[in-house]
Amino acid sequence: MSRLLIVGPQGSGKGTQGVEIAKLLNIPAVSTGDVFRANIGGETELGLKIKSIVAAGNLVDDALTGEVVRDRLAQADAAEGFLLDGYPRNLVQVADLDAFLTERGEKLDLVVELGVPREESLKRLVTRAAEQGRTDDTEDGIKRRLEIYEEQTTPILDVYRERGIVATVDGVGTIDEVLGRIRAELVSRGLLAA
Ligand code: AMP
Numbered sequence: 653m654s655r656l657l658i659v660g661p662q663g664s665g666k667g668t669q670g671v672e673i674a675k676l677l678n679i680p681a682v683s684t685g686d687v688f689r690a691n692i693g694g695e696t697e698l699g700l701k702i703k704s705i706v707a708a709g710n711l712v713d714d715a716l717t718g719e720v721v722r723d724r725l726a727q728a729d730a731a732e733g734f735l736l737d738g739y740p741r742n743l744v745q746v747a748d749l750d751a752f753l754t755e756r757g758e759k760l761d762l763v764v765e766l767g768v769p770r771e772e773s774l775k776r777l778v779t780r781a782a783e784q785g786r787t788d789d790t791e792d793g794i795k796r797r798l799e800i801y802e803e804q805t806t807p808i809l810d811v812y813r814e815r816g817i818v819a820t821v822d823g824v825g826t827i828d829e830v831l832g833r834i835r836a837e838l839v840s841r842g843l844l845a846a
Contacts (some may be wrong), residue, residue: 653733654680654843655758657740659809660766661801662794663773663780665830666821669766670737672831676844679733682724684717686737708798711741711804718748725752742804746811762841763812764834766823770798 654677660666667683674681688706691699698720702712711717721739724730740746753759768776775795812818819837823830838844 653677654761655753656735656843657763657812658735658737658760658766659763659805661768661770661773661805662774662797662822663777664768665776665827666737666766666768666803668827669764669823669830669834672827673838674735676835676838677733677735678790679735680727680729681735681737682721682730682739683828684712684720684739685743687720687724688712707790707793709790709793709800710796712801714742714744714748717741718745718752722752723747731756740808743807743811746808760812760815761843762838763809763818764837765809765818765820766830767778767820768823772824787801811835 656673656677656679658666658673667685669681670681688690688699688702692703692706693699698716702716705712717739721736723758725734740749752803774794778791781790781794809818819834819841821830821837825833835844839846
């Protein structure tokens with residue numbers, strides 16, 4: 653079983669591809685964004701606390717986010733593998749995840765980096781905002797999230813690149829085209845049978 657991350661700017665299709673990869677590998681897809689949105693929608697204590705932060709496109713507190721991830725990965729279905737979507741998102745979270753995995757005697761097998769040019773992700777985000785009306789898809793929120801991705805999230809890729817576990821995949825194309833590229837990477841790294 654495998655432990656993976658999918659990393660890409662908002663609007664890169666990482667949520668969609670993450671779910672598909674998880675199906676291929678028979679592991680749960682864990683999206684911190686989905687967990688946060690569910691809590692906001694359900695007006696839970698956590699949801700009320702983070703609502704304005706998420707709406708502004710800012711990052712939720714690292715400790716709080718780490719707790720959410722630890723709780724989720726402690727569930728039985730993640731014992732043998734998982735795909736994380738949207739976590740870690742900065743260097744502090746990388747260190748937190750490393751500590752957590754080390755405690756479990758585990759390590760990451762692969763980080764899939766979905767590469768999409770800024771104009772393309774902006775275009776997709778604006779379309780999604782119109783179609784789905786996501787609370788965090790306001791114009792300012794979108795800009796802020798792309799800014800945070802460039803400033804805080806891309807440095808995490810350097811750390812993983814040094815470990816030799818990053819597969820960069822071109823994220824421009826249809827869902828099936830992009831998934832085909834990811835599948836080829838999984839096969840070439842021995843994570844999926846050809
Ligand atoms: P996403 O669906 O991954 O784009 O996440 C939506 C929003 O949830 C982000 O803009 C953040 O406000 C929050 N969020 C998701 N993942 C994290 C994380 N790892 N750390 C902090 N905030 C996060």
